[in-house]
Amino acid sequence: MKSLSAKNKKWWWIVVIAAIIAVNFFASVIHKRIDLTNEKRFTISPPVKKILGNMDGVAEVTIFLKGDMPAGFKNLSTSAEELLQEFKEYANGRINYKLISPDEQMPGTTRTYADTLSSLGIVPINLKVQLKAGEQSQYVYPAALVQYKNKILPVNLYSGTQTVITPPELNSSEALLEYKFADALYKLMENKKPMIAYSVGNGEPTGDNVYDLVENVLRKNYSLFTLNIAKEPVIPDTFKLLMIVKPTVSFTEDEKLKIDQYVMRGGKVIWFIDKLEAEMDSLQIKNQVIAYDRNLNLDDLLFKYGVRINPDLIMDLQSDYLPFSVNGKDQFDFLHWNYFPLFESKQNSLINKNVGLVAGRFVNSIDTVGAAGIKKIILLSSSANSRTIETPALISGEENRNAPEDEAFKKRDIPAGVLLEGRFSSLYKNRVSQQEMDSLEKYGTPFLTQCINNNKMIVVADGDIVLNGVQQGSPLPMGVNSYTVGTQYEYQFANKQFVENCIEYLINTANLSEARAKDYTLRLLDPKKVAEQKTNWQVINLALPVLVIVLIGIIYQWWRRKKYSV
Structure with a gap:
């Protein structure tokens, strides 16, 4: 019995490696997501899944939200990336996407991507920022180009106004991303x-x-x-x-x-x-x-x-x-x-x-x-x-x-x-x-x-x-x-x-x-409370974790000394 037990202990690492390989294999084959959000933010609607499943070619998506821009548009860019990653899963990898700054020069030409977007009817948003030298215009292109089988279609990612950018409008734009990308793919796939x-x-x-x-x-x-x-x-x-x-x-x-x-x-x-x-x-x-x-x-x-x-x-x-x-x-x-x-x-x-x-x-x-x-x-x-x-x-x-x-x-x-x-x-x-x-x-x-x-x-x-x-x-x-x-x-x-x-x-x-009916609940902080309690929450978020780690280290060292002291 002792020799059998020793033999089992000797080969235990082989069992562990086999289990890890098996788990990774099944994880790569079987994909299961659990959406715990109230508005089902990360759940793709059945009609959209059907469109993605019917793709028989590769779609190339270019998002023009890269570079220095307000936080709201950065969040919109991140949401677009996350959504397209979800699309890629249901389309069996037939969707590729990338982020490009509209100011970048197009390969083989002297034109920028902004020139191409303007010719396609995409109107930029002019965000005026105050600098030391005076007022300067900053243009943001909240748009994407979807290309599928030699056909191309522009997609406007921002559904709000062109002058006053508000959190509710950006939130609504995020909610409509699934519909807009799916609608563009459907129109490109239509014969x-x-x-x-x-x-x-x-x-x-x-x-x-x-x-x-x-x-x-x-x-x-x-x-x-x-x-x-x-x-x-x-x-x-x-x-x-x-x-x-x-x-x-x-x-x-x-x-x-x-x-x-x-x-x-x-x-x-x-x-x-x-x-x-x-x-x-x-x-x-x-x-x-x-x-x-x-x-x-x-x-x-x-x-x-x-x-x-x-x-x-x-x-x-x-x-x-x-x-x-x-x-x-x-x-x-x-x-x-x-x-x-x-x-x-x-x-x-x-x-x-x-x-x-x-x-x-x-x-x-x-x-x-x-x-x-x-x-x-x-x-x-x-x-x-x-x-x-x-x-x-x-x-x-x-x-x-x-x-x-x-x-x-x-x-x-x-x-x-x-x-x-x-x-x-x-x-x-x-x-x-x-x-x-x-x-x-x-x-x-x-x-x-x-x-x-x-x-x-x-x-x-x-x-x-x-x-x-x-x-x-x-x-x-x-x-x-x-x-x-x-x-x-x-x-x-x-x-x-x-x-x-x-x-x-x-x-x-x-x-x-169903995709168009999606609505994300905007959970904004109370500006008055933020102003009043800003310092308290900064201390809690920055200092408290450090103090907890130091306290755990002190307790751990005290326990080791007590356990191993002669």
Whole structure:
């Protein structure tokens, strides 16, 4: 027995080494993570796992958040790296990523990466820092480039404003990283882009003022076609979405029937409607304009679907700036123009989640009306200090010479954009002639009195939200006020992000809603307590660990002396 025991002790190290090798082998094959965070920060949603698992090529991701920058953007960079490492695990190693400073020179060229990013439409954030020599501009590019099979797509990693960087906006940007990277990969992996129809038959804009919408939103991500509804027998079902942007010409009953039946067959529609005729061009020329109804003949159709666009205008104390003449013709001062309301996101939908202020111009209010089986979600609404004025209304540039009467701005949350979901009923039930029904049958689209399945559409009572300004013949980004460009009041609002979210929500081919719905809880320290208790916590964090180690050493030495002393 003694010899057997000695033999076992002799070879114990072989058993230990074998156990270590076995543990490492199984650890390399079997990956299991436990996410202990309340918001499941480190859990990849199932649709994203599916996209990563379907990759049959290698994706190269370049993150341009390297170098000297504020702590918030460094955290955003770290979060992006950690997320891509998670992506790499589920993609079986088919994702490579690296960090690059945008000021670095591109190999084989004299250009920097910043030049390339600008050409791809990525706008840097200008952080002004005070140095001894004076004010200096520091540019940060919170962006990434995703390359997959000779295709490349830029990804904007920061979802906040371009001027005031806040912890909640950075926190929201971190929460959206999974969605943004997954959405980019999905679009690069798609062999066929969804088809979108842009209506052009009723006076919709087609010039430079829709450049950003057409080139940087629609054509970049979708197959875009123009559609004259009057000239088509039916609206083809191949179009996943119909966009009707700021029409100025009345719709005929035949056109409305085609739209109605397109909706009944499951087609999605976004309406950006200016019910009233009120334009800045007229105001600049005459210094006043009368807002009156365009008579678009859409009231009954939209009413049937569950909304009514009112013939009024929203005035809001939370509004954008315009230059007004003061003390003479050559002196101008920037004042809030109450007819340019700024809509806050209520965070009540995947569409407006983590979306900043959306700028409108001469916006009508919306009422929701009874429609069986239709769910209504308000996407855009006014601030707590707003009002409406009935039309016809005289709008004058003289209004802002004196401060508005705050007592009149008592209304709050006046709706201006609504999401409708459910089984819509046809406006033309029991109203279609036999000839019209035969015509629909001829083209393989029999008349339907109700949607075949649940459907959805978005109605926004402002056509200017999706338009961009033009300055010196060059289109500006969507959400930028052309009157404030080059001044301290220049600001890019979240119009483009709102429009992109609307389109993605309606089409929703990747089913990434779970990833988009993620929200990280921001746990901020109390600034007052930090200031009061700063020294105490510094002593606790720095001195206490050292004292504990010294105390343990003293006790250990005392115990050794006591144990081994003769």
